[in-house]
Amino acid sequence: MPAVRDLRVLLRLTNFRRLLAVRLLSQGADGVYQVALAAYVVFSPERQASPAAIASAMAVLLLPYSLIGPFAGVLLDRWRRRQVLLYGNLLRALLAAGTALLILAPVPDWAFYASALSVTAVNRFVLAGLSASLPRVVDGERLMIANSLSPTAGTLAATAGGGLAFLVRLAAADSDAVVVLLGAALYLSAALASLRMGRELLGPDPGVALPRIGAALASTARGLWSGLRHLSERRPAARALAAMTLTRFCYGALTVMVLMLSRYAWTSDESEGLALLGLAVAISGAGFFTAAVITPWATAKLGVGGWMAACAGAAAVLEPALGLPFAPATTMIAAFVLGFITQATKISTDTVVQKTVDDAYRGRIFALYDMLFNVAFVAAAGMASLMLPSDGRAPLLVLVVAGLYALCAMALARRRRA
Secondary structure, three states: OHHHHHHHHHHOOHHHHHHHHHHHHHHHHHHHHHHHHHHHHOOOOOOOOOHHHHHHHHHHHHOOHHHHHHHHHHHHOOOOHHHHHHHHHHHHHHHHHHHHHHHHOOOOHHHHHHHHHHHHHHHHHHHHHHHHHHHHOOOHHHHHHHHHHHHHHHHHHHHHHHHHHHHHHHHOOOOHHHHHHHHHHHHHHHHHHHOOOOOOOOOOOOOOOOOOHHHHHHOHHHHHHHHHHHHHOOHHHHHHHHHHHHHHHHHHHHHHHHHHHHHHHOOOOHHHHHHHHHHHHHHHHHHHHHHHHHHHHHHHHHOHHHHHHHHHHHHHHHHHHHHOOOOHHHHHHHHHHHHHHHHHHHHHHHHHHHHHOOHHHHHHHHHHHHHHHHHHHHHHHHHHHHHOOOOOOOHHHHHHHHHHHHHHHHHHHHHHHO
């Protein structure tokens, strides 16, 4: 298979291999941690989750990042990215261990959410740092292939981490705290793996003067404005980010729907519902992998913009066809399709941003990228909470999402012809 051959070529690059190891461990820990949170917030027998409650939880965990996202970008362009990966994962290991203690202790919900928010906030630094570092370990000719395989491998690691979390939770008598501690151990492993790379390897360039942290924070507003202005001069990157944001919005709305279907519509047993949700996540992960295999070939044939337009158009047709029955079988197929569409669009967007954005701005642009991800997901959850009934069956939501995919496809196709 071409993807296997390409992966073998990339794995011969020592520094790419080491950066990939950090990504796999870090995102595997993310998968474990997120499943533990979902199990505790949505599938605990003592909790009666509603779409509004899920949307509120997502807002608490993700929306505040829209305030710290610009800080992440400015600091990533000044801090050594290897150090961000090291200390970011060490901090997450400590914070995740704190979350486990809060699950066991009778504390108010705000304390639990504050702990989870802290882990999520640091996660934004780490993921943006991984994306901004990739061009430092792979040459331009292999960048598309690296963007197909590296983030997708990370997503698959998160999926595998989620699967491991399900198994541990089952073996540990439904103990969410034990699962969170497993995530903390994986975060610690990611931190140790980052030490295999040189401190200067991942940039920014050594010749760039690095001000003190206080001065860097003081220049955040100017840095953000500069990054936005740089992005406005790179129209292909701006268009790709807009398309990815809309795709993320659609994916977020459907994720909440599947959560509610798993919790209430398909079964009355919480453990069985969590297993169905895990199956949907795993099948979606298979879609991510398939996108990694096909996207390099497809972009060579259609161009990046053409491939993104084709993906959005396919989602506009297949999503209502598979989603409207609200049956487990068709929904699982839809999970594969939407995983494929979302990952193919992300791979294309990553490559456009990395090729068209200067290295000095790359950290803050990717931080803005992550910020848009979170805001879109929370906005989607809010919309879903207004449209979803308690059992998750909402034909109007499915049709609205299909319409958004169609608008995205038409906009991309029109820009490609212009």
